[in-house]
Every structure is written in structure tokens, then in C-alpha cells.
Amino acid sequence: MSGPTDSPHAAHFDAVIVGAGFAGMYMLHRLRGLGFRARVFESGTGVGGTWYWNRYPGARCDVESMEYSYQFSNDLQQQWEWSERYAAQPEILRYANHVADRFDLRRDIDFDTPIASAAFDEQFNCWRITTGTGRAVSATHCIMATGCLSSANTPKFEGLETFRGACYHTGRWPQHDVDFTGLRVGIIGTGSSAVQSIPIIAQQARHLTVFQRTPNYAVPAHNAPLAPEVQQAVKANYGDLRQRARQMRNGIAWPVTQKSALEVTREERRAEYEARWARGGLSFSGSFMDLLLNKEANDTAAEFVRDKIRAIVHDPATANLLTPKSVLSCKRLCVDIGYYETYNRPNVSLVDISALPIEMIVPEGVVVAGKTTPFDVIILATGFDAMTGALNKIDIRGIDGVPLREKWAAGPRTYLGLSSAGFPNLFTITGPGSPSVLTNMLPTIEQHVEWIADCIAHLRANQLHRIEATLPAEDAWVEKVNEIAAGTLFPTCNSWYLGANVPGKPRVFMPYIGFPPYVETCNAVAAGGYTGFALS
Ligand code: NA7
16 A cells, blocks of 8 residues: 655655554554554653553552463463563563564654644545654554553642642653652552552651542452463463453453352352452452342442451551442452551551542642641552543544544544544544453453454455444444443443543443453454445
């Protein structure tokens, strides 16, 4: 394929890929393998996406390392050695760098190059893309590999800029080590990033104050070094593990008890929860098949965790504040290493800001209920403008110059989470409307990358220059995503899945629930000659 360039300095590519995280890297590799000219633009100085930016103390994947890894290359999955059950951020970043080197990806990646805009040129059926550094390129296809949790959410606390000490966002952590020894540290937020970093910061800081708006459920990770024989056993039958994972709703091969929590006795229920608690990790959500379908069933699991919190945390008032009242797993379950135990330390205090929010930030510290708590460091563990944030930061314009952020003003609208009507030749990897954040991201990314690559190869083979989701297909898909979510307990809490963490963001459940049926649909769409798309 080739296309027009309107200036001798502009380059034309078959595909421009935005982002060099796990999605962008594999997309580049896959397209190159098919003989396409692809170029990646990445705003960071290195590969790794999420794992490049989230360097806060304790950052660790909540999916086990043997599963949170690529499977497209058997040599890679056989040769790479993970050191722990759950890999920490530095190891995952080393893995990302290894992949970049192993497949010689860097020569087609421009680092330090954010994308500012992408506009569809209807005359030439191509995307005109400009970088934040002022470069202009064009591409037949534009593939957004911008990540689901990549646009940091920094609440507009009055006076934040006046704070005299250091201020860090967990999702934009500096590249250098931050030493909290002897310092008074305040952390705002109690999501996964806070749950992971609080125990480590507490060990260093003179005093750590946690500002909590909503308590979260956390289950123990029981992280440990990965024994070579365990790793070998998985590698001997890696295909089996991957195959089992593909059949699971979350794309993770954990066992799900195919029974309702309400059809077993109290003792059986307790035994199952105890066993899952002892095993550790996200598989706690799979204790029974109806935990996210039936409130009564969910209450039994929630109450089990609440009891655990009350048993771990010595001070009853603190334990009470840390005890969530909402549906378990409605927000993503946190996987912790010593989180609740940390509140037994004398140098840690918890401030409830559910009724009286942070009033303002002053040069000395944080003001709540008229009282200033002084700090040397403030950490914003306030999460992300999830799923749509990174896309909306780019000025993306489709047919007739319509901005994507305008089309999505009332919530994202996609077909399969891969494409949006009015934006031909634009693909989103793990976009809203796909299982993405509800799954193990690596296999989900691979499935999307392979689907997109096959689609682009199909267009080339049939001398087609343009593919666009049709409006009826998109409308039906949006309805389906909503319908499935409405049949679950997911819409009952203020999660980032719903955009509820960002003031003013429309409340729409964004991910598609159910990896296996989703993959089946994508395969059927492709096999049917890309049904629901207009090809020309
Ligand atoms: P999360 O899970 O979105 O957590 C953000 C936390 O910050 C959460 O406790 C929020 O409270 C809190 N928050 C957000 N805005 C404010 C304001 N304005 N005031 C006080 N507190 C606030 O982000 P994480 O980075 O921890 O984790 C994101 C995902 O990464 C996680 O789910 C894993 O998949 C990995 P809220 O609950 O909204 O009341």
C-alpha cells in the first residue's frame, strides 16, 4: 500500500500506531511480519506503557506472571524466566524491553513523541497525523494502542500548585527512586495503586496519613518467588494453560466454582472463601459463579472479607472505616501485600474524607474540616480517566471533521470496541466496548492485534482502501454491552469502569463482559467478510 504525502517532509505509512506499550509493540511486530510499513509514536522515552509510567513503590501486576505475558512467540514464553508469582513493575518493564530488543522493534518507534491530532482525509482515505513535536505524517490506518489506564486523573484540589513539598501522582511516578525516610507523607486515594504503595511507604516514612474517600476490598496476594519447578511445569504444558484461560470470562485460568453461593451450606461457603483467601489473588472473585450477579450471594463474600479486615486491624474505629459497604468486585478487587496490617503501625493514620472532602491544599499540607495536616510529600493515588481519557486527549477527527470526543460526549460508542462509525481505518486496541480491563490484558491485546492485522491484510488482498463500522452495527453493539452490564451488579457502585471517578464524565459502563463470547463474535464478524463494517 502507498498513499499521498502533501509535503516532501511528510512520510506515509501503511499504519501509524500510537503507543509503545504491550499493545503497540505487538501491533508493530505483527504488521511488520505481514510486510506492512508501520511506525509507532510513543510519548515516553521507552517502551512498556503502563509499566513505564507506574513506577510507584510496590507497583505490581495483579495477574500472575505466567499468565501476564505474551503467548504469540513460543520461544519467548519458554525462554523468559519470571522470578515471582506476581511480577513487580521493574521486572515487567525489563520484559517489555527484552521484547523490544528481541524483535528489533525500536527502529520503528519514535520515543518522546506524543500524538497531538489525527484527522481523516476523505479524498485519499488516509489519516493525517501530527505529533506534539510538530511532525506531520500520513497513514492508511491509524491504530490507537493508547492503553486503558494511561491518562492520569488529577483532581482539581484548590491550591495544589501552592504546596511547598514534593507531589507525585502514582501513574506519573518519577524515573528516579523516591526516598521517604524521615518524611511526613500524605496519600490521597485507596485504590489498587495506594493499596500497593502504602505498606512500603509506611516502612520508610516518619508518618503516613491516608486520605480515604471510599474503602476498597483487598485480598492477599501471597506473593512468593516462583519456584523453578512450578515454572517448568507450566512451560511443559503452556498451551493447556493458555487454552483454559481463553475459556474463562476474564481470560484468566483460575477455577470458578460453578455453583451459586446460595445453594451451598454456610460451612461449605466459608470453606471455599477460606481456601481462596489462602490461595490468594483475584481468583477470590471466582469463589462462586453468581457473586457479580446476585446481591445476596455477593453479601456472603463481602461479609467474609469484612470479617477478615476486622480480625487484622486492631483499632475497631480504623477497621470500621476500612470496611467497604459496597458490592465486592464491583470496583476492581485489590490484591495486597500487608495492606490492612499496615494500619496497626503507630506511624500510620487514616482520615475519612467521605463526608467532608479535602477542602484545599495549602503550602504546608492538606486541609480537611478546617484542620491542616502538614506534609513533606503528597501522593496522588487518584487513578485514571480510564478507557477514553487517552483517546480524548488526542484531537481525533473523522468524516466531515467530526471530533471523536464530540461523538463520545455522552459516552463511548464503538463496534466491538475496535472501531467507531464515522472514523474509517481507525482501530482501537482494547477500546471501550471490548473486554479489556475486565480481563488479563495481555491475551486480550493479542486477540485484538491479530484481528486488526488480519483485517488490514484482508483489505490489501482484496484491494480495498477503507473500512468503517456501520451505524446500525455500532448502535446494536452499544446496546448489547449495556444490556450485559445491566444484568450484573457492576453498575451499582461508583467505579472507573463507569467513569464515575472523573467529575463530569458520563456514567456509562465501558467494558464488554465475557471474553469467550466476545472472541467468538469477532471471529464470526471476520469470517462473514467483516459484517457490520462497510468496506470499499
Ligand atoms: P483507582 O482504583 O481509580 O483509585 C483511585 C482512588 O483515588 C480511589 O480511592 C478514589 O476514591 C480516590 N480519589 C479519586 N479522586 C479523589 C478525590 N477528588 N478526592 C479523594 N479521593 C479521590 O486508581 P488506582 O490507580 O489505584 O488503580 C487503577 C487500576 O490500576 C486498578 O483498578 C488496577 O486495575 C490497576 P473513590 O473510590 O473514587 O471514592
